[in-house]
Amino acid sequence: MKKEEPAAIAVLEDSDLFLQRESGQTHTPYETEQLFYSCIRAGDVERVGVLMRTLLQQTVVAGRLSNDPLRQMQYWAVCCVTLATRCAIQGGLDETTAFNRSDESILQIDRMRDPQEILRFLQSLCLQITALVRDSRIGRDAPQAVRKCLHRIQTDLHGRLTAETLAADCALSPDYLCALFKKHVGVPLSIYIRSQRLQAARDLLRTGKSLSEIAYDLGFCSESYFIRCFREAFGETPRRFRERPEPLFESEKTP
Numbered sequence: 001m002k003k004e005e006p007a008a009i010a011v012l013e014d015s016d017l018f019l020q021r022e023s024g025q026t027h028t029p030y031e032t033e034q035l036f037y038s039c040i041r042a043g044d045v046e047r048v049g050v051l052m053r054t055l056l057q058q059t060v061v062a063g064r065l066s067n068d069p070l071r072q073m074q075y076w077a078v079c080c081v082t083l084a085t086r087c088a089i090q091g092g093l094d095e096t097t098a099f100n101r102s103d104e105s106i107l108q109i110d111r112m113r114d115p116q117e118i119l120r121f122l123q124s125l126c127l128q129i130t131a132l133v134r135d136s137r138i139g140r141d142a143p144q145a146v147r148k149c150l151h152r153i154q155t156d157l158h159g160r161l162t163a164e165t166l167a168a169d170c171a172l173s174p175d176y177l178c179a180l181f182k183k184h185v186g187v188p189l190s191i192y193i194r195s196q197r198l199q200a201a202r203d204l205l206r207t208g209k210s211l212s213e214i215a216y217d218l219g220f221c222s223e224s225y226f227i228r229c230f231r232e233a234f235g236e237t238p239r240r241f242r243e244r245p246e247p248l249f250e251s252e253k254t255p
């Protein structure tokens with residue numbers, strides 16, 4: 001028995017323009033896509049969430065990429081991920097962060113076997129990428145030393161990140177760098193590093209890694225310290241976070 005197409009996603013039965021006119025079914029307009037991706041480029045999380053709800057209520061129409069419903073959804077999702085991450089780079093997201101997120105996401109999509117799961121994952125991913133664009137704008141007008149620190153933190157969360165190591169990279173004293181960072185970013189350097197590691201931990205928790213592995217990979221001194229920091233930041237333990245379903249919209253992610 002043929003599987004049903006996921007709700008809110010329709011597939012063109014034929015690529016012939018005449019037949020499309022006859023049936024009244026055509027691709028979702030390019031202008032609509034441009035509006036959606038421009039919001040990702042702008043880092044506008046709220047607008048992206050609203051547009052996704054609206055588009056799915058109206059039904060997105062995609063071209064036929066495969067006769068198999070699962071592959072159809074996988075191919076379409078990969079196209080969306082590719083476009084979204086390139087728009088994120090245009091919006092200011094670090095290339096390494098964007099490309100890595102794209103590669104990881106495509107691998108996850110490749111492992112999925114439920115079209116509905118792929119759709120939910122894609123919704124969540126678009127919001128996450130948009131939030132990364134928004135956050136990447138922090139410190140954009142800051143001095144080069146601060147921007148260099150922000151880039152190092154984004155690309156080396158698994159490394160040894162301290163005021164001393166970052167200051168050495170910038171040829172500044174640790175005290176001066178910390179003062180400069182807080183002035184332009186708005187939070188102390190150590191707090192910012194910890195918050196970025198905790199955000200990364202949320203993603204790693206979805207991969208099935210153990211708590212001890214995540215704590216070690218992200219530079220926490222112990223698993224118990226990692227759990228305490230996570231609970232303070234998000235109001236729940238890492239284990240509880242892992243057990244509950246992944247939210248689709250950004251407003252659901254902040255306790």
